[in-house]
């Protein structure tokens with residue numbers, strides 16, 4: 001299986017095809033519903049976001065508390081709820097998205113326009129994915145609890161390419 | 176004869192049951208996933224099913240929740256009319272048990288107090304509790320941590336009884352179609368038919384508590400269940416939406432008498448991470 005490293009280079013992104021299984025290592029950031037609303041507001045007002053989004057990979061995830069581990073269970077949440085903010089996130093420089101489920105047509109187009117990529121993570125396998133996370137720390141919006149932004153260091157996180165840089169959508173074939 | 180049950184015992188039981196439900200995959204779900212794995216031909220889907228089975232092993236071993244969405248706490252209580260709860264109210268005991276479990280075991284607390292302003296509450300309470308008074312002096316508690324990815328795709332509809340025909344089947348199939356790949360398929364469908372709008376939704380939820388039948392179809396109407404399952408599995412959604420025949424692991428149907436003018440139908444949709452646990456106090 002192909003191995004890739006985040007933050008992703010343009011060359012890496014262009015090598016990925018919808019439907020392909022890959023292992024991702026490197027640094028990614030969690031952000032879900034409320035974090036997206038806040039980031040989008042900052043972007044809209046041309047304010048500095050609490051993390052530099054350029055070139056980064058965003059993971060739609062609200063983990064369970066870590067206890068003694070690097071992180072608790074941490075599978076993906078439904079990506080569709082982030083559709084309304086995703087074009088702005090891509091505009092602000094985000095190049096990789098990780099979640100579960102379908103994306104809207106504007107998101108697919110924005111992915112194509114910005115040469116980004118959308119990955120599907122194993123859905124409902126939070127304990128398994130926890131084992132792929134070596135380190136985690138909250139970097140923004142800590143008061144949101146599970147909806148805070150966490151910086152995760154991951155090793156060999158198994159993913160499927162959902163929408164590739166050319167805008168090809170895995171789900172447009174199966175559903 | 177009155178049987179006294181201390182509220183503290185109820186609280187402890189609730190705590191234990193949420194631990195079990197969130198960490199141990201239900202044996203019927205495990206069997207169904209193993210069967211799906213044995214049957215699946217697509218490399219990608221097999222890989223994902225293997226991850227789900229491994230996930231269950233890791234969760235058990237590491238005492239980690241099966242899924243990070245440890246749900247809204249739904250609790251069903253069947254209390255004998257001869258039971259008297261002492262040293263506190265039953266609702267309080269249920270909520271305390273939930274808060275203790277979610278704090279101590281590091282489960283995710285996902286409750287917001289105000290659905291509109293989204294004010295977050297770090298207790299995962301209040302639980303949604305359904306209390307039922309039955310004969311005798313027994314006290315059964317059943318818990319279901321309900322994830323919202325799939326809860327969001329649940330639906331209810333008041334069908335026209337004059338044109339019932341295949342309407343129940345069609346509604347169930349349509350519900351799964353609308354959920355598509357989003358809510359962690361393979362799914363389990365809890366189907367409620369009859370009653371009033373509120374009872375129908377409750378029947379659907381309760382149907383999810385019944386162990387899945389070997390054939391996948393269980394509950395009040397096997398024929399209807401089989402038909403729904405067959406149609407759902409021909410939608411081609413498959414594991415994680417990757418295509419194939421494994422869109423649902425099972426369908427359980429609960430029916431109730433209803434009014435001459437109506438036929439409510441509800442689908443409580445569950446992801447493959449269908450979690451529940453039950454025990455007596």
Ligand code: SF4
Pocket residue numbers: 075076077123124125242243244321322323324325358359446447448
């Ligand atoms: S839909 Fe179920 S398996 Fe998927 S993230 Fe939600 S609770 Fe977990």
